[in-house]
Amino acid sequence: MTTFADQLEDQIAEWRAYVRRRQVLHSPDVEELEGHIRDQLAVLTEAGLTGDEAFLVAVKRMGSLDELSREFARAHSERLWKQLVIAPETEVSTQTGRDELFIVLGLAVAAAIAVKVPALFGHWINPNTEFPLFYARNACLFVFPLLTVYFLWKRGSDRVRSLWFAMAFAAGAVLANVFPFPRGSETEMLTALHLPIALWLIVGFAYAGGRWFDDGGRMNFVRFSGELAIYYVLIALGGFVATLFTFMMFRAIGMNPGWFVAGWLLPCGAAGAVLIGSWLVEAKQSVIENMAPVLTRLFTPLFTLLFLAFLATMAWTGNPINVKREVLIGFDLLLTVVVGLVLYAASARDPQAPPDFFDGLQLALVVSALVIDGVALYAIAARISEFGFTPNRVAALGENIILLVNLTWSAWLYARFLCHRSSFAVLERWQMAYLPVFSAWAAVVVLVFPPLFGYR
C-alpha cells in the first residue's frame, strides 16, 4: 500500500526526470528548483491541500518549462555553446539547415575562385618561381569577407551594417596594396602578418551579430576562434595526406602534379577550408566541444613546469639570457601562448565555481611567464640601442608590452579571485575588454609602420 507521502515522492521524481531532459538546466539548478517545489508543497499541505492538489499548484506556479529554460539559457550563455537548440521555438528546421549547407559550399567555392582571380592579372603561384608576396599580403582578404558574408546571412543583418563591413575590408585591401614596398622589405612582411589580426576583429563583429558588447558574445567568438583553429588543423592534416597521394599516384604514371598542387590544390583548399571549418564549428559544436578545455588542462601544468624549471635553472647557474637579435619575437610567442591558455581556461570555466587547484596553477603559470619575460626585457633593453630600432623590433616590442599589460592585470585579478576578494567574472570581463587592443595594435602596424620606416 502506498501512502500519500510516497505518491508525492513519485510525482516529484517524475517531475525531476522531466526537467533533467532540458540540457540547459544543470543538476544543481534542478536541485534548487526541486527545493523550491518542496518548500511550496510544505506550505500548501499545511494550509489543507492534499498531496495531489498541492503538487499541481506548485508545478503550475513554477511556470512554463520552455520559458524557464530560455531564461536560464540567457543567464548562462556559455551553456548555449553546448547545445544549439535552446527551446523548440528556435529549433532549426531541416530546410534552413540545407540552405546553410548550400550557402557555405557556395562561399567556399567563391573563396577558392577568389584566390585564383589575381592569376588573370599576372600573379601566378608556381612551384618553380619565388612565392609572390602579393598573396601573403592579401591572404586574409580572399577569405574573411566571405566568412563575414556567411555570418551576416546567418545572424541576419541590414544594408547599413553590411556596408560598414564592406568598407572595413575595402580599407584593409587598400592598405595591403597601396604602399610601394621594395623587394625583401621588412614592413611588407609585417603587413602580411598583422592585417589578418586586425581584420579578425571585423569577422568577430559579424560573428557576434550585434551582441559584441555582451560579454557572452565576445566569449563565444573566442571559443569559435579556438575551435576553428582546431578544425582547420584537422582539415589541413587530411589535405596533407591527400596531397601525398596525389604526388604518389600521378608520379606512378609519369606525370608531375607539382603545378597543380602548388597552384590550385593548396591555395584554393586553404581558402575554402576556412569556410568549411567555420560551418563545422557552427553546426557540429557538440562533436569536439571539449577540445579547447582539454588542451588547456593538458598544457597549463606542462608550461608551468617548464617555466619554473627554466627559472630555477637560470637562478642556479646564473647564466644570463643570451640576447640574439630576434629573441624578442620568441618571447612574444611565449606570452601569446600563455594568454591563449588563460583565455581558453576562462572560456571553458564555469564562472560561478569557487577557486580550485587549477586556478592556482593558472596564476603560477602567468606569474612565472611574467618573471621570465621581465628578465628577457631587461636583457634586451640594455642592448636595444646597439641593435637599432628596426620595424620588426619595434613591432615585437609593442606586442610584448601589450601582452605584458594583459598578463600583469590578469595575474592581479587571479590573485584577488583566489583570495575570494572578487569573482571570476571580473577576470573574464578584463580579458574580453582587452581583445580589441590586439587588433588595434595590429592595425597601427599595418597603417603607420610602412610610411614611418620608409617602407624598408
Added chain:
Amino acid sequence: MTCIDMQCIKLLRMNVAKDLVAASSTPLVLAILAEGESYGYAIIKRVAELSGGHLQWTDGMLYPVLHRLERQGYVGAKWDKSETGRRRKYYRITKEGQAELAAQRQQWKAVDDTLRGIWMRECTV
C-alpha cells in the same frame, strides 16, 4: 455593486506589465538580499508580501535572475543545510551588489520623480 467597488477590485487585482516586472526584478531581489541572506522560496514570498500581490512572478523566473546576478558578481551563493536537512542554495548580496543597488535606486527615483511631477500637476488642474 457600485462603480467604485468595481474600481477597487480592479485596483486590487492590478497586474503590473511584464516589462516592468522584468525591469524591477534586479533592484527588488538586491534590496531583499540587502535585508539579509535568503533563498529562492523565501525571496518569492517576500516579493509577494511587499507588493501586496501586484507583482505576479512565475516562481521559476526568479532563479535565472538570481543566477545572472551571481554571474555579474552582485550576489554570492553557497549551498547549505536547510531546516529539513535538504541541501539549499543561500544567496547574499556582495559589495558590488550594494553599489549596483544604490545606482539602480537613483535611476528608479529619477523615473519616479518625473512621473510624479507630471501626475501631480494633472491632479491640481
